[in-house]
Amino acid sequence: MNAMPTSRVVSESPGPVESGDTADAPKRSRSVTRERLLDAAAQVFAEQGVAGASVEEVCERAGYTRGAFYSNFATKDALLVALLDREEGLLLDRLSAALDGALSQPDPLAAVAGRLFDLQPFGASKYALRAELTLLAVRDPDLAAPYLAARRSFRERFVPFLREGLAQAQLELIVPADDALDTLEALFDASVRSSIISGDANARDNLATRMLPVLLGAMTRPRA
Amino acid sequence: MNAMPTSRVVSESPGPVESGDTADAPKRSRSVTRERLLDAAAQVFAEQGVAGASVEEVCERAGYTRGAFYSNFATKDALLVALLDREEGLLLDRLSAALDGALSQPDPLAAVAGRLFDLQPFGASKYALRAELTLLAVRDPDLAAPYLAARRSFRERFVPFLREGLAQAQLELIVPADDALDTLEALFDASVRSSIISGDANARDNLATRMLPVLLGAMTRPRA
């Protein structure tokens, strides 16, 4: 039945990315399979969109067959929901990690801006995935609730961070913090998108770095 | 790529656009059929995405069958290309029309902001369509060129408009005009998206109206 010599599937380590396969793993846990399928789904959905991607290709990319898939997820939609949950968590974690030390830098704002751009979530693939998921929320009211919930936790996590960072620079906001965050996010997204489409994906000189100081200047004033 | 034996897919003058009539018309010209199919495609693609939409549903929505479709477009991809062209033109036209009188108003900036929000291109359906097309450009390098070309004409059209509007308000830009335009566009998009997802689509109080004065203040200075 199995033409191939027993199985190749796993290279473990939840680390990023794909591998050709490698060592045979003696212990294949269910959760590893799930994670690999989710990793693959993130890639494939980013490249082709949720509707454009087939379960088959997700499985192939992960090194499994559809049997493995349906043994782990009820349907394609269920995969999407699981992916949504996971991505939200990952984004929060990575942003947190990247920003954590930044406030103690001499120039916190510059440090923040610099680190953000080295970050995976702003790479082409992650950008496309986020854009795709956002678009799904725009279209489908059922996904609006989870989307808004995710946004809420994002804000709750980063509004204090923003305030604190500004405070250390002796600044305070003169606009609602949520508005400030939304505006900055919009700026970053536009910048990343533009860089991707025009090809210079890693350009150090981009819309966000040019406009960030201007916008921050407009949204703050010297602290009382 | 594909030669259709029985028909030559003509690209015809745009002609009168909107399909007002409901009754079956005795004389339906080819270009009317094309336009209706494109209208339907704009809707269906906005609702379900390009990949998620079927040719069948586009035809149904337009009041035709697939026979009519394949007599007018070679493939689904050809339809997409035609739609891209048309939407770009429509967007430019509508923005131009909406903004044209605005500069002679007492408060040009307020007039501009007000009119933009009454505009179709910022309605839910048009927003979704634009987001979808943008995402396609992010994913597919082949679509990057047309996308960038469209952006260029957009800029060429509106940068002078922006300068002039600011001049009438006795202001001038202190940042690159392209950056200013990109930033404002990002702000509007974020605002529209947020309104759509949170349900209050026509809310007069939104991110853009709150932040527009702040951003404009930051990007300009009193004219020398």
Next chain:
DNA sequence: CGCATCCAATACGCTTGTGTATCGAAGTTG
């Protein structure tokens, strides 16, 4: 050592969707 349990692979049915080929009904022209 044999039994039970998981879990992923294989195989299958069925639906949906694309594109082609053909047909027929209107309109047009001599």
Next chain:
DNA sequence: CAACTTCGATACACAAGCGTATTGGATGCG
């Protein structure tokens, strides 16, 4: 009014994709 042309409808062939049912093999446990 008859032949021709045009264009959309019907019918069909075929591929892709989803989800189910079943099988096989590994692991854990008594």
